[in-house]
Amino acid sequence: MQSVLSSQRMPLLLLGCALALCYKACGVTITTDNANVQAIEFEEAILSCKYTIEKDPNPRLEWKKLGQTHVSFVYYRGHLVGALKARAEMIDSSIRIKNVSRGDSGNYRCEVSAQGDTQVLAEALIHLKVLVAPGAPVCVVPISAMTGTVVELKCREEEGSPASQYRWFKDGTPLLETLTTHSKVRNSSYTINKKSGTLQFNTVAKADTGEYHCEAYNEIGQQKCAAKRMQVDDLNVSGIVAAVVVVALVIALCGLGVFYAQKKGYLSRQSSQKARTACKSARPKESDFKHTKSFVI
Template sequence: KKQSDTRVEWKKISGKDVSFVYFQGSFIGNFKGRAEIRHSSIQIKNVTRKDSGKYRCEISTPSEHGQEAGETEITLLVLVPSAVPVCEVPISAMSGTVVELRCKENEGVPASKYRWYRNNFPLSESLMLGNVKKDRLPYAMNTTSGTLLFNHVSKNDTGEYYCEADNEIGQPQKCPVKRMQVDDLNVSGIIAAVVIVALIIASCGLGVYYAQKKGYFSSKYICFYN
């Protein structure tokens, strides 16, 4: 039995699709130049997240009883550090409204966990924030989706916000700081504006009525020129 008589094949399995990695003594596709065979094992260099997946090794060798074959499957998971997340923070908001801040990065493997900071202090997830119970916290932070939700934002929530993504592979990454300004709704100003508009409309209506009364809209004042 010669070593050269042994057939070794490697395949990558993606759902129902099967593609060759190593076939007839050569690597196939993007594995050329960055993979090498060692006995029946393969070593891949410069792996990327695209290399993650299920691989199957098939070996067959001649014997006294004919061809003997065997196979085994392994799963490769390429770990990728968190990338710099993209943060969505509104520039301004009115107090009492619902405001949601978003943070996301799609490169890290495994998926990142997220934490929000305000004025360089981490927002709490603990049972207590000072003397405030968790169920009375003015926000809800989802460390999986990266959202920070204010059901009733207030002026106290004004500040500089940023989010940090971390999957414990490499260093945590954070987005640039963005400021959110929360202002009270100026009810008196709105009422004053509504009153002024109403007075203007009323004045226009009185003007039209007066003009009709004086006959300014009469047909005798309409002239046609050739």
């Protein structure tokens, strides 16, 4: 019984598969040679789109760029439009960008609609990534530092795509991320973060005095900043102690002077004289007294 039912279902399954295949094959279809395109800035890029149709003699082809908040046309009604209008050309249904810019990066969609076909719409998504060499990095190097302190040197640039990584040089020699016994700066204690571009000395020493520069790099190129000198000096403990002693003596002498003046009564005499002067100035002169009508009987 089961074998009979199985034999009856088999033709139905085959028919369903055939219909599904026919639906896909008979409608409009789209393919792309490369769904993830990478191109160096100012060079060319091909956004590939190929389609087949069933019977519609006038299919409609459109290209769109998908932004984060809106969708804009790139190819519409048989013409290139927008930012690519003057920098691109159509090769059949594909787009050739003659010189890409970093603003061209993003997702593009090729759409073909054929109203007379069984499947009327098909689309392909292509991602374009424009590779950009780093710009000249900005380096922050302190002019001077005291031994034993924590010192951080900074390096940054914002143009590179993919994002730049960084390496530091002292007197033209690259600083290793991991110190070795053969390193020329093995007496130093530092940490390099190649992603953020920082060079941090945990306890800077006089041996760290020198000219430092940074280099930003990615797979497209590299750029460096001008070298800057950092001078590291010992902390002058004796000078600091002497300065503290001098300040303490000045404060003590001022305090003794005030105490002596109070003991001798200089401050009280001056205050009493000021009080007498204020009282005299407050009394009206007899010559200033004038009779008013209220005194007339």
